[in-house]
Amino acid sequence: MTANVTRRSLLKSIGVAGGAGVMFESMRALGLVAAPQALAVPDYRPPSVGDLDAGKRGRHVVILGAGIAGLATAYELGKAGYRCTVLEAKDRVGGRNWTVRGGTSETDLDGHTQTARFAKGHYLNAGPARLPQSHITLDYCRELGIPIEPFINQNANALIYNEQTGAPVQQYRTAKADVYGYVSELLAKALDQGALDQQLSVADKDRLLTFLSGFGAIGDKADGFAYRGTDRRGYRVEPGAADQAGEVLGPPPSLPDVLASQVGRYFSFEFGYDQAMAMFQPVGGMDAIPLALHRAIGAEKFQLGAEVTKITDLPDGVEVGYRDKRGKAQLVTADFCVAALPPHVLARIPTNLDPRVASALRFPTVNPVGKIGLEYRRRWWEEDERLYGGITETDMDLAHIWYPSYGFHGQRGVVVGYYNTGKNAATYGSLTPDQRIERALAQGAKIHGGKYRDELASAFSVAWHRTPFIEGGWVDWPSRTSGEYALLNQPAGRVYFAGDWLSYFIAWQAGALDSARYAVSNIHDRVRAGG
Numbered sequence: 346m347t348a349n350v351t352r353r354s355l356l357k358s359i360g361v362a363g364g365a366g367v368m369f370e371s372m373r374a375l376g377l378v379a380a381p382q383a384l385a386v387p388d389y390r391p392p393s394v395g396d397l398d399a400g401k402r403g404r405h406v407v408i409l410g411a412g413i414a415g416l417a418t419a420y421e422l423g424k425a426g427y428r429c430t431v432l433e434a435k436d437r438v439g440g441r442n443w444t445v446r447g448g449t450s451e452t453d454l455d456g457h458t459q460t461a462r463f464a465k466g467h468y469l470n471a472g473p474a475r476l477p478q479s480h481i482t483l484d485y486c487r488e489l490g491i492p493i494e495p496f497i498n499q500n501a502n503a504l505i506y507n508e509q510t511g512a513p514v515q516q517y518r519t520a521k522a523d524v525y526g527y528v529s530e531l532l533a534k535a536l537d538q539g540a541l542d543q544q545l546s547v548a549d550k551d552r553l554l555t556f557l558s559g560f561g562a563i564g565d566k567a568d569g570f571a572y573r574g575t576d577r578r579g580y581r582v583e584p585g586a587a588d589q590a591g592e593v594l595g596p597p598p599s600l601p602d603v604l605a606s607q608v609g610r611y612f613s614f615e616f617g618y619d620q621a622m623a624m625f626q627p628v629g630g631m632d633a634i635p636l637a638l639h640r641a642i643g644a645e646k647f648q649l650g651a652e653v654t655k656i657t658d659l660p661d662g663v664e665v666g667y668r669d670k671r672g673k674a675q676l677v678t679a680d681f682c683v684a685a686l687p688p689h690v691l692a693r694i695p696t697n698l699d700p701r702v703a704s705a706l707r708f709p710t711v712n713p714v715g716k717i718g719l720e721y722r723r724r725w726w727e728e729d730e731r732l733y734g735g736i737t738e739t740d741m742d743l744a745h746i747w748y749p750s751y752g753f754h755g756q757r758g759v760v761v762g763y764y765n766t767g768k769n770a771a772t773y774g775s776l777t778p779d780q781r782i783e784r785a786l787a788q789g790a791k792i793h794g795g796k797y798r799d800e801l802a803s804a805f806s807v808a809w810h811r812t813p814f815i816e817g818g819w820v821d822w823p824s825r826t827s828g829e830y831a832l833l834n835q836p837a838g839r840v841y842f843a844g845d846w847l848s849y850f851i852a853w854q855a856g857a858l859d860s861a862r863y864a865v866s867n868i869h870d871r872v873r874a875g876g
């Protein structure tokens with residue numbers, strides 16, 4: 346065993362026994378963290394007021410942006426005895442964590458104004474909408490008393506529609522039965538023909554065949570290991586009492602037809618670490634998170650409608666110029682600044698920082714992202730299709746259709762009619778809000794039929810890349826090792842940066858939260874050391 350392995354297994358057992366905070370302290374003690382240029386493991390133990398002697402309390406930090414990173418920065422610094430001022434250009438907090446309800450109004454960069462007309466209790470989480478079990482976001486929900494409920498990210502009754510292959514719409518359960526069935530049949534035949542005798546012992550072959558028989562529901566050796574379809578595919582006529590055996594949906598298409606339909610191409614999504622069930626959502630809308638943080642921080646710390654115009658790093662502080670909501674130029678000075686704006690927005694603000702900072706801020710590429718909420722008068726997906734939550738996958742440019750994970754058996758519901766990125770989001774984003782509805786309905790009706798259009802009550806769409814002060818869905822780093830990422834994870838003088846874009850959790854609130862905690866612990870260490 347090498348020294349490294351020993352250390353790692355030691356840390357693992359410390360982590361298991363004492364939690365991440367204890368582990369972080371142990372790593373510090375072992376000299377594994379806190380090299381100033383190195384990225385530390387996120388410190389899950391936020392600083393507390395007792396960490397600072399009286400003379401070092403009350404330092405003032407100006408925070409740019411009240412998205413999740415800015416809010417978490419103010420929240421954690423506030424708990425540790427710092428004074429905070431938060432400047433937010435929009436008239437609300439949360440950033441991309443935005444829940445659209447009846448009455449929500451927004452004007453985009455193209456001058457289109459939409460006002461949502463969703464019925465009471467119905468909403469669209471226009472930004473983040475699902476929380477994995479592993480993310481620190483759930484710890485914040487617990488700490489802030491935000492109730493959560495399951496978010497259904499996978500549903501065997503949800504559909505797959507690959508228009509370009511000409512294959513019919515089918516349920517996930519059917520597609521999985523066929524793909525797993527034929528793959529199992531093929532592998533069983535290959536094993537039986539000795540194709541893998543080099544790799545496998547007789548006992549291994551036997552065990553693998555046993556697995557394949559269950560995994561694919563295939564026939565035995567005498568039956569040639571054939572996949573013939575089972576009730577895993579679903580029923581044409583549901584079984585019932587007495588003599589009603591039901592009628593299994595079948596026979597399955599041929600192996601070449603299943604391959605040609607490409608139905609298997611979405612299966613791996615749920616294998617993703619972040620996308621596997623169980624997942625969660627705050628009850629009543631994702632904006633419960635920013636609203637609870639805002640309340641905990643204190644409304645008086647916020648300047649809404651405040652657009653940052655200049656950032657000046659000084660030897661003993663930071664000066665930030667902004668235009669207040671009345672359009673008046675204002676200046677705020679502080680000991681430190683945490684800039685928690687999107688990098689491409691931050692890059693345009695004049696500063697006196699090292700010019701390498703501005704070019705690093707321009708390095709990540711910005712991804713367009715769009716979503717539409719389609720409110721229906723009737724929950725036809727539940728009533729007619731027995732589809733309770735989950736996601737339908739398509740190769741159309743709407744990409745995904747989400748059925749709501751709340752309000753089951755109620756009157757109405759908001760379906761996410763498209764959620765797309767990249768080229769598809771750019772296509773939808775370039776349309777007017779009415780044209781987006783029309784395109785989403787035309788595409789969705791190919792899957793769900795005429796009711797998809799006829800039963801619509803109202804709609805609201807967002808194109809994040811056309812949204813003022815945000816101007817993108819999320820960013821991608823062409824490289825994280827070419828210097829820019831590391832540079833921005835360090836302070837530029839007294840200016841620190843935070844956001845999901847400075848984490849390995851891009852496009853997740855957990856990234857914003859972890860990044861904020863990283864900035865907070867770095868500021869705190871500096872203050873503690875007398876800086």
Ligand code: PHE
Binds near residue numbers: 852
């Ligand atoms: N977090 C976003 C989502 O769940 C974006 C994302 C998609 C991130 C897929 C990773 C994988 O939709």
